[in-house]
Amino acid sequence: MDDSKSKTPPRQAVVVKDENGITTSYVGDDHCPYCGAELTMATDTHGEGNIPEPGSLMLCSKCVQVCRLDQELRLEKMPVEEYLSIPSEEREEIERVRRAMRAFNKLKAEQATN
Numbered sequence: 001m002d003d004s005k006s007k008t009p010p011r012q013a014v015v016v017k018d019e020n021g022i023t024t025s026y027v028g029d030d031h032c033p034y035c036g037a038e039l040t041m042a043t044d045t046h047g048e049g050n051i052p053e054p055g056s057l058m059l060c061s062k063c064v065q066v067c068r069l070d071q072e073l074r075l076e077k078m079p080v081e082e083y084l085s086i087p088s089e090e091r092e093e094i095e096r097v098r099r100a101m102r103a104f105n106k107l108k109a110e111q112a113t114n
């Protein structure tokens, strides 16, 4: 472990809204705790411009696993038992987005091979 790298300044979330009203938030460079994909930004699935904060859930755009922001706004794995304790209607919404993202990733992969 390189100690100098862990002494980064506190991270801050920045939310940008485009002309279509789609909000994208940036919390700085990070990697998916599951697949290691580089993740630098997130799109609010509700389009409400919610500012990412500790405890916010994030979906990896590559492996579509559920991640969570820790106290320093770094991605951490979401423990399965905690995920299952989320109200079922919220979890349904998350699963709906995950299905859409998987379908999108599949389409992208198919186009890349053609």
Ligand SMILES: [Zn+2]
Pocket (backbone or CB within 6 Å): 032, 033, 034, 035, 036, 037, 060, 061, 062, 063, 064, 065
């Ligand atoms: Zn991932």
